[in-house]
Structures are given as C-alpha cells and as structure tokens.
Amino acid sequence: MTDLARALGVSQATVSNAFNRPDQLSPDLRQRILAAAREAGYPGPDPLASTFRRGRTGAVGFIVHEPLNYLFEDAAARLTMAGVARACAEQGSSLVLVPRAEPGQPDIVSSALVDGFVAFCDPLEPERRELLRARRLPVVGLDAPVAEGQPYVGIDDRAAARSAATHLVGLGHRRFGVISFALGPGSSPGIAAAGLAAATAYVANRARLDGYRDGLAPALDAGGTTVVVSAAGVQERDGAAAAAALLALPTPPTAILAMSDRLALGAIRAAVAQGFAVPDDLSVVGFDDIPEAATAAPPLTTVRQPHTAKGIEAVNLLLRDDRPSNPVLLTTELVVRGSTAPVR
Numbered sequence: 001m002t003d004l005a006r007a008l009g010v011s012q013a014t015v016s017n018a019f020n021r022p023d024q025l026s027p028d029l030r031q032r033i034l035a036a037a038r039e040a041g042y043p044g045p046d047p048l049a050s051t052f053r054r055g056r057t058g059a060v061g062f063i064v065h066e067p068l069n070y071l072f073e074d075a076a077a078r079l080t081m082a083g084v085a086r087a088c089a090e091q092g093s094s095l096v097l098v099p100r101a102e103p104g105q106p107d108i109v110s111s112a113l114v115d116g117f118v119a120f121c122d123p124l125e126p127e128r129r130e131l132l133r134a135r136r137l138p139v140v141g142l143d144a145p146v147a148e149g150q151p152y153v154g155i156d157d158r159a160a161a162r163s164a165a166t167h168l169v170g171l172g173h174r175r176f177g178v179i180s181f182a183l184g185p186g187s188s189p190g191i192a193a194a195g196l197a198a199a200t201a202y203v204a205n206r207a208r209l210d211g212y213r214d215g216l217a218p219a220l221d222a223g224g225t226t227v228v229v230s231a232a233g234v235q236e237r238d239g240a241a242a243a244a245a246l247l248a249l250p251t252p253p254t255a256i257l258a259m260s261d262r263l264a265l266g267a268i269r270a271a272v273a274q275g276f277a278v279p280d281d282l283s284v285v286g287f288d289d290i291p292e293a294a295t296a297a298p299p300l301t302t303v304r305q306p307h308t309a310k311g312i313e314a315v316n317l318l319l320r321d322d323r324p325s326n327p328v329l330l331t332t333e334l335v336v337r338g339s340t341a342p343v344r
Contacts, residue, residue: 059096071097109132140153158211160211163215168340173254176254180229279338285301285340286339
C-alpha cells in the first residue's frame with residue numbers, strides 16, 4: 001500500500017478508502033487508484049489486519065450441533081436460519097455457519113472470525129461451551145441457554161405442549177401416544193419405561209414432556225393411559241417407526257402427540273399404511289407448523305412457533321450492548337386442522 005500511495009501521490013489512508021470507504025473519494029480518484037492497484041497486482045488491504053485494527057469482524061457465528069446440511073434440509077431449521085440471516089443483513093453483518101465438528105477435525109468455534117455467536121443447540125456440548133468461554137465473545141442461545149444465567153431466545157415449550165395435550169383431552173381421547181425426540185446423546189430409540197417422567201438431557205424435551213403431562217392430567221387421573229416412544233432421529237421415517245411401535249401395542253392409542261411436524265407427518269404415513277384412518281381412528285398433533293403441515297393430507301393440527309422471528313430476535317439480542325439475563329420467550333399458537341377429531 002505504501003508504494004502504491006507514493007506512486008500515485010496520495011496518502012495510504014486515501015488508498016485504503018478506495019477499497020473500504022469508497023464514499024469518501026471522488027469516483028475518478030477511486031477508479032484511478034483501483035486501476036493502478038490492478039496493474040501493480042495489489043489486491044487491497046489485508047482483511048485480517050483490518051479486523052484487528054477495527055476490533056470487530058462484522059460477522060455473526062451461527063452454531064448448530066448438526067451437520068451443515070441440516071440447516072438447509074430441515075424446514076424448521078431453515079426458517080430459523082432465514083431469520084438469523086435477515087437480522088444479520090439488517091444489522092450490516094455477515095453470517096458464518098458453524099456446524100458440529102466431525103471426528104478428527106478441528107472445531108471452528110475456536111477460530112471463527114466473528115463478533116459473537118448465536119447457538120442453535122439444545123444443549124450446547126460441554127467442549128464447545130469451554131471453547132466459547134475461552135473466546136470471551138458474547139453468546140446468545142436459541143431454544144436453550146448456553147449456560148445458567150446467559151440470555152436466550154425461545155418459546156414456552158411447556159405451555160405450548162400443554163395446549164396440544166389439552167386439545168386432545170377436550171376431544172374425549174383417553175389413550176395417548178407421545179413421539180419424543182431422542183432423550184439424550186447416544187440414547188436408544190423405543191418405548192421409554194418412565195413415560196412422561198423419562199429422564200432427558202435436552203431442555204425442550206423436558207419442557208414438552210412436562211407440558212404434555214400437565215395437559216393430559218385430567219384424562220390420566222380418570223384412568224387414561226400414555227406411552228412415550230423416543231424416536232431414532234428427526235426425519236419422517238423416524239416418526240413412522242415410532243408410530244408403528246405405538247400402533248402395535250395391544251391397546252393402541254387413539255391420539256398421538258409428536259414433538260415436531262416431521263415426526264407427526266411420519267406418524268400419519270405409518271398409520272395410513274396400517275389401515276388407520278386419520279383422524280377417524282387416530283388423531284395426530286405436531287409441533288412447529290412448517291409449511292408442509294398445512295398442505296398435508298389431512299392438514300396437520302400443530303403448535304405454531306415463530307421460527308423466523310426467533311432467529312431475528314437472537315441476532316438483535318446478540319448485537320445489543322445491554323443483553324438481559326432473562327430469556328426472551330415468543331408466543332406460540334395451537335393451529336387446529338384436519339388431523340384431529342373427537343374420539344369414536
């Protein structure tokens with residue numbers, strides 16, 4: 001940069017402005033500097049050095065504990081990421097995706113050039129929590145806090161799950177199945193012996209199981225039953241497999257509560273394949289209200305949560321100077337469609 005400035009008879013700051021602050025120069029002067037830089041083979045100021053000088057990178061890291069493709073293939077995750085990206089654009093920040101570290105590979109949490117992180121993890125792995133502590137950068141959780149007392153954006157999962165369960169009780173159902181996410185890292189799928197009291201490592205799981213228990217209490221106190229099945233994953237096929245286990249019981253449920261729409265849609269597919277009519281023989285309620293829920297056959301009754309708004313709020317919270325320690329909880333809504341009906 002020094003040689004280029006000397007050759008053009010301008011200051012180093014003027015050369016830097018031609019690359020970083022073009023509004024500070026006349027168009028003719030900027031074009032003259034850029035042309036001379038191209039001729040000299042000068043690519044512009046070192047972005048890493050510029051980052052250190054400014055004390056900020058202008059980028060937000062988005063941490064997930066799934067493979068990178070999950071953010072593009074899962075509808076709920078895709079909507080959440082869209083909110084994060086929209087808020088970054090509005091704030092003039094770039095977005096750095098930080099997927100889980102694969103075995104034998106370094107975790108880029110320790111080296112990502114960002115001003116802070118939004119952690120879309122429930123919960124954040126202890127190893128990553130230590131890396132973040134060492135970085136001393138601000139972190140906002142999405143759906144769960146990164147650590148006790150740290151800010152996060154989410155929903156009241158317990159109240160949302162309660163509304164779904166209360167809906168089914170109001171329709172007269174007394175035999176219930178619950179399709180849960182995996183209860184912990186490496187846990188085995190299948191029927192959870194402890195039912196709604198099953199131990200789980202995940203914040204959302206615990207809150208939703210408790211919410212289901214709250215909402216089902218009147219039916220269970222009157223002699224109703226519930227069976228919880230832990231799904232092997234989050235795909236529709238995992239919901240189908242879990243529903244197959246429930247429908248194979250000697251006395252199968254007349255209603256199923258699934259912790260996501262994808263699991264619920266898989267449950268409907270399995271039920272129809274076994275000759276159950278939805279909702280005449282079996283009511284199914286999902287959670288999320290992804291776009292496919294409204295167009296399913298039958299349209300899926302589900303809990304709508306504001307995925308995009310959560311992403312926007314998490315970035316805005318991260319970039320604030322006065323981040324609160326209390327969680328920011330957005331509202332949910334039970335959307336009743338055609339997959340639930342009174343028990344026959």
